[in-house]
Amino acid sequence: MQETTSEPEQAQPEAGLRDRKKEAKRAAIIAAAQAEFIAHGFAEARLARVAAQAGVAKGTLYLYFDSKEALFDAVLRGALPLIFAPPVAPDPGTPPQVAFRRRLRAAIADMQASGRDKLALIVLSESAQFPGLARIYLEAILEPLFELVRDYARSSGVARLEPLTRYPQLLLAPMLAATMWNRLMTERPPLDLPEMLETHLTLVLGPPEGEPAGVTG
Amino acid sequence: MQETTSEPEQAQPEAGLRDRKKEAKRAAIIAAAQAEFIAHGFAEARLARVAAQAGVAKGTLYLYFDSKEALFDAVLRGALPLIFAPPVAPDPGTPPQVAFRRRLRAAIADMQASGRDKLALIVLSESAQFPGLARIYLEAILEPLFELVRDYARSSGVARLEPLTRYPQLLLAPMLAATMWNRLMTERPPLDLPEMLETHLTLVLGPPEGEPAGVTG
Amino acid sequence: MQETTSEPEQAQPEAGLRDRKKEAKRAAIIAAAQAEFIAHGFAEARLARVAAQAGVAKGTLYLYFDSKEALFDAVLRGALPLIFAPPVAPDPGTPPQVAFRRRLRAAIADMQASGRDKLALIVLSESAQFPGLARIYLEAILEPLFELVRDYARSSGVARLEPLTRYPQLLLAPMLAATMWNRLMTERPPLDLPEMLETHLTLVLGPPEGEPAGVTG
Amino acid sequence: MQETTSEPEQAQPEAGLRDRKKEAKRAAIIAAAQAEFIAHGFAEARLARVAAQAGVAKGTLYLYFDSKEALFDAVLRGALPLIFAPPVAPDPGTPPQVAFRRRLRAAIADMQASGRDKLALIVLSESAQFPGLARIYLEAILEPLFELVRDYARSSGVARLEPLTRYPQLLLAPMLAATMWNRLMTERPPLDLPEMLETHLTLVLGPPEGEPAGVTG
DNA sequence: CATGAATGAGGCTTCATTCAT
DNA sequence: TATGAATGAAGCCTCATTCAT
Numbered sequence: 001m002q003e004t005t006s007e008p009e010q011a012q013p014e015a016g017l018r019d020r021k022k023e024a025k026r027a028a029i030i031a032a033a034q035a036e037f038i039a040h041g042f043a044e045a046r047l048a049r050v051a052a053q054a055g056v057a058k059g060t061l062y063l064y065f066d067s068k069e070a071l072f073d074a075v076l077r078g079a080l081p082l083i084f085a086p087p088v089a090p091d092p093g094t095p096p097q098v099a100f101r102r103r104l105r106a107a108i109a110d111m112q113a114s115g116r117d118k119l120a121l122i123v124l125s126e127s128a129q130f131p132g133l134a135r136i137y138l139e140a141i142l143e144p145l146f147e148l149v150r151d152y153a154r155s156s157g158v159a160r161l162e163p164l165t166r167y168p169q170l171l172l173a174p175m176l177a178a179t180m181w182n183r184l185m186t187e188r189p190p191l192d193l194p195e196m197l198e199t200h201l202t203l204v205l206g207p208p209e210g211e212p213a214g215v216t217g
Numbered sequence: 218m219q220e221t222t223s224e225p226e227q228a229q230p231e232a233g234l235r236d237r238k239k240e241a242k243r244a245a246i247i248a249a250a251q252a253e254f255i256a257h258g259f260a261e262a263r264l265a266r267v268a269a270q271a272g273v274a275k276g277t278l279y280l281y282f283d284s285k286e287a288l289f290d291a292v293l294r295g296a297l298p299l300i301f302a303p304p305v306a307p308d309p310g311t312p313p314q315v316a317f318r319r320r321l322r323a324a325i326a327d328m329q330a331s332g333r334d335k336l337a338l339i340v341l342s343e344s345a346q347f348p349g350l351a352r353i354y355l356e357a358i359l360e361p362l363f364e365l366v367r368d369y370a371r372s373s374g375v376a377r378l379e380p381l382t383r384y385p386q387l388l389l390a391p392m393l394a395a396t397m398w399n400r401l402m403t404e405r406p407p408l409d410l411p412e413m414l415e416t417h418l419t420l421v422l423g424p425p426e427g428e429p430a431g432v433t434g
Numbered sequence: 435m436q437e438t439t440s441e442p443e444q445a446q447p448e449a450g451l452r453d454r455k456k457e458a459k460r461a462a463i464i465a466a467a468q469a470e471f472i473a474h475g476f477a478e479a480r481l482a483r484v485a486a487q488a489g490v491a492k493g494t495l496y497l498y499f500d501s502k503e504a505l506f507d508a509v510l511r512g513a514l515p516l517i518f519a520p521p522v523a524p525d526p527g528t529p530p531q532v533a534f535r536r537r538l539r540a541a542i543a544d545m546q547a548s549g550r551d552k553l554a555l556i557v558l559s560e561s562a563q564f565p566g567l568a569r570i571y572l573e574a575i576l577e578p579l580f581e582l583v584r585d586y587a588r589s590s591g592v593a594r595l596e597p598l599t600r601y602p603q604l605l606l607a608p609m610l611a612a613t614m615w616n617r618l619m620t621e622r623p624p625l626d627l628p629e630m631l632e633t634h635l636t637l638v639l640g641p642p643e644g645e646p647a648g649v650t651g
Numbered sequence: 652m653q654e655t656t657s658e659p660e661q662a663q664p665e666a667g668l669r670d671r672k673k674e675a676k677r678a679a680i681i682a683a684a685q686a687e688f689i690a691h692g693f694a695e696a697r698l699a700r701v702a703a704q705a706g707v708a709k710g711t712l713y714l715y716f717d718s719k720e721a722l723f724d725a726v727l728r729g730a731l732p733l734i735f736a737p738p739v740a741p742d743p744g745t746p747p748q749v750a751f752r753r754r755l756r757a758a759i760a761d762m763q764a765s766g767r768d769k770l771a772l773i774v775l776s777e778s779a780q781f782p783g784l785a786r787i788y789l790e791a792i793l794e795p796l797f798e799l800v801r802d803y804a805r806s807s808g809v810a811r812l813e814p815l816t817r818y819p820q821l822l823l824a825p826m827l828a829a830t831m832w833n834r835l836m837t838e839r840p841p842l843d844l845p846e847m848l849e850t851h852l853t854l855v856l857g858p859p860e861g862e863p864a865g866v867t868g
Numbered sequence: 869c870a871t872g873a874a875t876g877a878g879g880c881t882t883c884a885t886t887c888a889t
Numbered sequence: 890t891a892t893g894a895a896t897g898a899a900g901c902c903t904c905a906t907t908c909a910t
Contacts, residue, residue: 124401125258135404163420170391173390177390196387
């Protein structure tokens, strides 16, 4: 139990090193798999490509994951925590509407940048094969967003917005639709997601206030 | 009904009969394939099941379609014309807003009832494999709807709605989202699509007028 | 029901031809598999070799059998009926002891010649993997033999043989042992199975009577 | 317990300790392997399970054995010496027939208790893969038993038993058969091996004498 | 035109064996 | 000496596609 002096902590750091390496490899595999699933969907994803991309042998995948499905599962779960980590500290002082809009913008940008929107699509279309997963995944993604919307609609005190507490989807749907659009309509100029979002929010919620203010006002 | 005499005398009716039979079989195959693709997605669809369902041998599929992809293509194209057949005659005399809302309602109901919403999902998620198809399909479905929205926004003369001429998606997205929701969240009470649509339209367009009329002011 | 004359019954014989071909191929596969299982045991048996030996593609095996285990099962079941088809017609007139001995001799010779003794061994040693099969197989092979022994012991009226009605195994075990011996001790001169059997029967049952009579003349 | 000083001073006792430790580990591996082979046969045996059971890492196995086959070989050879260690001191004074029967009984009981009967089965069925081994193993087990039988048959002076000097198998086969039977027919009441053996010996050799005495004689 | 048996490339997965630590 | 992560050959099996009938 005593501390080793010169060559400190033999077991601990060595195991730590091992574990760190394992964890790094695990992460590499998940990253490679995520790219593969995003590029080809579940059924057409090839574990050989995942292994090659991750720089390991095919068999090595099975040291970390029991099966292709388990790997898919891990990719999804791995993506989950990233989805709604508050992107910027809540910054007290900003009016709620501004914070709300920032939050939505960040969520959109993150989905787009990470490619997780494509994962969501895959889960959607292959939900027949992964029934439980679809529920978990979508709940983990959507429920927090819904709560965000409901909170805002309630706290805003605007009567017109009351329906959003029942159908928070209404506010979020265009983001989903637009993100799909951009992923699919690669031959066209992409939609300007932030602007479109702003437009939609203005359409539904009214013009923004408190923010740097674009127009004169 | 007459027997074919071995000499192609009445080429017309005989060929017509043949063609009708061929066409019927072709239709049966497409119907079976549509069900299969909807139920399992593209990759997991099995031609053996399609053939069995259509009541033909597996080899027979190849007399009508070159490949699994060609069959998928045919299914999609077969579904297209149905999507926007005007469901009810335009019925002159109804105010444009009412007609517009009816049209949207009909489109939604049709998508839902036919299962074509699932087809759309499949195209979405497997668009990497079917790049051209995705474009064609979505354009055929969405463009007419967009045009409908743009027309309405323009002709309404309401300034607030001007953004819809640039982003007609904003009005349609909730329908897409809701249809996906209901397809996936089978464990929960389904969203009431018509009501949700109405809510959304009211939220964006304002309360309906000319129709039975809900609130007053 | 009528006899086929020149070219009658189109469906029947054509289907018959197809079926006959399928049946022939099925038989060829089973034969090839039996040889393979006998040569290498279950786990080391290679379906590639079975297919090659049977003159079919690997995938073809799966048109006839669901899995390697199912093929093994079929091999065993296919071997069963052969095991105790009465080799010669019972020939009334021969005294029961003679008939009994003949029967045993034939059973031994048949097991040896067909290689089914090796199959039995495989079932034995891999019974952990095929629990039900072991029971079925051994019952199908052994129970009839046991019954034969019991019948004889009872009908002989010899008091000394009474234990055989309880332990018919005692009379048959040497045949099992000897057949194993010859299969394993390939480097030694093989046991003369018939003679050994005769010796054993004489040892237990007493000298044969009624048969051509051996030495003296 | 003393620290190794880096200079190999007391090579003898230290090495002895080391050797003992190594030997213990080696024994643990063999024991684990024997259990594994008995439970699953050779092909289905998993070195991972052996290592886990022995409490060592998988790689460690290869410090002691070159390959899975070498380990199997070691298991068999390790089991050999146990098979015919005279279970009770020959005890002079008992009549030969009694000693003989006791010996057989002990051999049977030992095979059963140790699970080595299953090992024998495995060797039998996989003899194609281990040709040399099969011979060695079976000779080591059977030859001593055969000699026992031959000795007895000769020394008994009973003419009827003369065939046993040529076919000692005849006396032993039921034990082999019965041991197999009990291993396989786990769903049925097991054969009472000692009683069956006694029955067989009585059937072939005549009623026992000198022992507690059943009949008078 | 229709059939359905046959094909065979290629996917996922296993596991004895190796090797850097 | 011991570890256990990594390897990669090889097996079983699937299924879109072909072709003789």
